[in-house]
Amino acid sequence: xTTPAISVQNVSKRYGETLVLRDINLEIPRGEVxxxxxxxxxxxxxxxxxxxxxxxxxSGSILIEGExxxxxxxxxxxxxxxxSELRATRSKVGxxxxxxxxxxHMTALGNVSAALRRVRKMxxxxxxxxxxxxxxxxxxxxxxxxYPSQLSGGQQQRVxxxxxxxxxxxxxxxxxxxxxxxxxxxxxxxNVMRAxxxxxxxxxxxxxxxxxxxxVGNTVCFLDQGKxxxxxxxxxxxxxxxxxxxxxxxxxYLDRGASMLK
Amino acid sequence: MNFDFAVILAKGPQIIAGLGVTILIWIVGTILAAxxxxxxxxxxxxxxxxxxxLLSVPVExxxxxPFLVQIFLLYFxxxxxxxxxxPIPAGLLGxxxxxxxxxxxxxxxxxxxxxTGHAEAADCVGFTRLQTILYVQLPEMALLVxxxxxxxxxxxxxxxALLSLITVPEMTMTVQAIGSQQYAFVEAIVVLALVYWxxxxxxxxxxxxxxxxxxxxxx
Numbered sequence: 001x002t003t004p005a006i007s008v009q010n011v012s013k014r015y016g017e018t019l020v021l022r023d024i025n026l027e028i029p030r031g032e033v034x035x036x037x038x039x040x041x042x043x044x045x046x047x048x049x050x051x052x053x054x055x056x057x058x059s060g061s062i063l064i065e066g067e068x069x070x071x072x073x074x075x076x077x078x079x080x081x082x083x084s085e086l087r088a089t090r091s092k093v094g095x096x097x098x099x100x101x102x103x104x105h106m107t108a109l110g111n112v113s114a115a116l117r118r119v120r121k122m123x124x125x126x127x128x129x130x131x132x133x134x135x136x137x138x139x140x141x142x143x144x145x146x147y148p149s150q151l152s153g154g155q156q157q158r159v160x161x162x163x164x165x166x167x168x169x170x171x172x173x174x175x176x177x178x179x180x181x182x183x184x185x186x187x188x189x190x191n192v193m194r195a196x197x198x199x200x201x202x203x204x205x206x207x208x209x210x211x212x213x214x215x216v217g218n219t220v221c222f223l224d225q226g227k228x229x230x231x232x233x234x235x236x237x238x239x240x241x242x243x244x245x246x247x248x249x250x251x252x253y254l255d256r257g258a259s260m261l262k
Numbered sequence: 263m264n265f266d267f268a269v270i271l272a273k274g275p276q277i278i279a280g281l282g283v284t285i286l287i288w289i290v291g292t293i294l295a296a297x298x299x300x301x302x303x304x305x306x307x308x309x310x311x312x313x314x315x316l317l318s319v320p321v322e323x324x325x326x327x328p329f330l331v332q333i334f335l336l337y338f339x340x341x342x343x344x345x346x347x348x349p350i351p352a353g354l355l356g357x358x359x360x361x362x363x364x365x366x367x368x369x370x371x372x373x374x375x376x377x378t379g380h381a382e383a384a385d386c387v388g389f390t391r392l393q394t395i396l397y398v399q400l401p402e403m404a405l406l407v408x409x410x411x412x413x414x415x416x417x418x419x420x421x422x423a424l425l426s427l428i429t430v431p432e433m434t435m436t437v438q439a440i441g442s443q444q445y446a447f448v449e450a451i452v453v454l455a456l457v458y459w460x461x462x463x464x465x466x467x468x469x470x471x472x473x474x475x476x477x478x479x480x481x
Contacts, residue, residue, distance in 0.1 A: 054382050085386045101379035103403045115387035118397060136455040160383075166386055 003066040005171050005202040006051055011060035013046055013226075020046050021251050022226040023060070028171075028204055034199045035213035035234075036206045038223035040135035043170040044206045047186055047223070048175050051204065052095045053086065064089055065170070087119075094164030098176040100156040106157045108135060109144040120167070136164035138192050154185030158192055165196075172196065208252045210253055216237055222246055269444040270453050280436030281457065287422050287432060290429070290463075292415045298364020299357060306366070307373050307456070308391060311406035317366075324363035331423050332360055337428040353425035353432075361418045366409045372403030403478045412469030416462050423458070434455065 006028035009056050013021035020043045033210060036044040050169055051062055051088040052222040053070050060068045069089050071078050081089065102111050113131035116122045122130070135141050148156050157177055174193065178186035190212050197216050198202055213220050214234045221231035224245055231238070237246070270277075302321065306314045324332065333356040340347060347355065376399045384394040424433035434454060443448025 054385070082388065087390075090386070091388055093386070095383070097383065099377070099379050101377070101383035103383070103398055103402065105379055106381075114397065115389065118393050119388040161480055163387065230462055 002030065003063075005065060006204065006234055007063040008047070009061050009063070010050070011047070011050060011057045011062060013043070013050065013055065014058045021050070021057070024228050026221065026228060026231065028202065029218075030170075030202050031200045032218040033203045033205065033216050034219045034221060034231075035217040036150045036204065036221045037208070037210065037213055039252075041225075042194075042223040043226040044221075044223045045175055048173055048204060048206045052093055052173055053090055054095075064092055065125060066127070069174050069204060091167065092170045094167065094169035094172045094179050096160050096164055096172065096174045098179050100153070100160045100180070101147070102156055102163070104148050105150055107145050107147055108140060108151065108155075108162075111148070111159055112163045115163070115167055120238075132161070132165055134166045137161070137165070138162045139188075151182045154188045155179065161189075161192055161196075171204070174203065174207070176206050176208065178207070178209055201235045210250070222249075223251075224249075263448055264374060265449055265452075266446055267449050267453065269446050270440060270449050273440045274435055274446075277433065277438060277453070277457075280431060280433035283350070283431055284419075284422050284433040285461070286356060287354055287425065287430070288415075288419045291354050291422070292361060292418050294354070295361025295414075295418065296359035296365045296411065298362035300365075300369045302362060302366035302367035304395065304410050306370065310331040320365045321366050322397045325367075326408075329356070329360050330427065333424065333428050344393055349425070349428055349430040350460065352428060353422070353430040357418060357422065357425070360421070361414060361460050364413070364414050368414065369403070371410075373399060376402045405473065408469060408473050408476065412465060412472075415469075416465050418462055420458060423454075 004027040006026075008024050008026040008028075011021055011024040012019065022041075024047060026069070035238070036048060040046045045056055048091060050057050051069075051195075052066075053213060056070060061071070067089050069081075070086065070173075071080055072085065074116055077186060102108075106114060109128060112134050113127040114128035115123075117124060120127070131241075136145055138161055140155060140158055140162070143155060143159075146155075148159070151159065160176075161172075177193070178189050178214050181189065186209065190209060193205070193212070194216055205212075217234050218236045219231055220237040222229045222237065222243070222245075229245060230243060242250070276476065302317055306317050309317075333353065336345070336356045337349070337352045340352070380398055381394050382400060384398045389397065422430075422432055423434040425432055426438065429435070437450045437454045438447075441447040445449075
């Protein structure tokens with residue numbers, strides 16, 4: 001068996017007194033799309049952010065392609081990774097945020113090429129050529145010179161996806177990528193994600209787009225109150241009889257396009 | 263009694279020499295103050311809780327005491343602890359440290375204005391802390407910190423007048439001396455006021471140009 005893309009082992013996370021993640025165990029297989037769903041406050045975003053090491057786990061560990069993220073285990077001892085070791089482990093992972101988080105003082109091309117130039121030390125011309133190829137991939141080659149403020153939300157999110165893809169990650173993490181978008185604009189972002197899934201990219205997406213989870217996801221994980229209640233193929237997760245908590249959760253979706261599942 | 267500016271202006275070369283010292287101390291002092299202030303703000307933000315607490319002490323002391331008291335302590339008190347400085351270096355040092363405390367607060371506000379997510383995104387694409395500061399946070403905060411930074415530069419310019427009290431041969435000291443020698447004290451002070459005002463307006467003008475350029479870049 002090959003090592004999973006991401007392996008989450010006994011992960012718990014605590015903010016003060018509140019347990020936001022309770023002993024999560026999960027394996028993200030390579031080349032598959034895993035969707036994390038659940039009500040707000042269920043810990044799904046926190047779990048995803050732990051996979052990008054934007055949050056530290058309180059206990060348990062996360063392995064990226066078999067390598068521990070954030071710490072190194074040697075002779076049974078655990079020590080924190082140095083910043084450069086952390087960057088190396090993290091470089092396999094691309095992250096897309098709910099709020100896009102594009103850098104407003106750079107053009108779309110600047111946003112996508114910045115890391116190629118600064119981190120990969122590519123000459124400007126080469127970096128921009130590669131950035132342009134990524135922008136073309138998300139259908140924004142004609143917007144390369146635009147600043148984020150001159151782009152629609154959907155376009156900004158596609159630039160953000162191109163920015164993450166430019167570094168050739170093997171895993172892409174999406175934190176509610178369409179939640180900040182008008183309903184009309186979610187489609188263009190979901191299409192890009194669908195195309196990416198078709199190419200065989202390993203993806204983990206926290207999403208409220210139940211339709212996307214059902215049609216694109218290979219695995220759907222349902223989190224509630226910091227616990228991973230269950231995970232399975234969308235067919236099994238959404239097939240009747242459903243888990244009562246999921247049933248309750250889906251009820252809130254009736255008018256959001258998930259009615260077809262009922 | 264008649265105003266007679268001619269006697270003051272006749273000493274043009276002397277005044278210009280004083281003006282030169284004023285401008286030198288102002289510009290070098292402001293650049294140093296801003297650089298130290300930025301360093302302090304950065305260390306307070308990323309150097310851990312202890313560093314933040316430690317650095318807050320000098321910042322509070324410098325912001326809580328008059329500049330005049332600080333330069334007196336530095337220039338007249340310094341020799342007691344083995345710091346013997348000539349007037350110009352003492353003035354420059356005093357002005358830089360005093361300004362740094364305020365610039366540290368300006369840059370602290372600047373850091374706070376950049377959404378955390380923008381730094382997280384930089385983190386995720388592999389930027390080092392320094393790269394994130396240089397390529398993301400600093401340019402993003404530039405537009406916001408520019409008006410208070412210019413304001414502080416203007417205040418520092420006017421504070422240089424106090425350096426005459428530790429015998430820095432800057433403009434205030436020079437023009438006052440001329441005024442006393444020529445029995446034209448009020449004329450001297452008026453000339454002084456006009457020159458400072460001119461410099462302040464120049465600083466504001468440059469500040470506005472910089473602001474316009476930056477806002478064009480980030481719109």
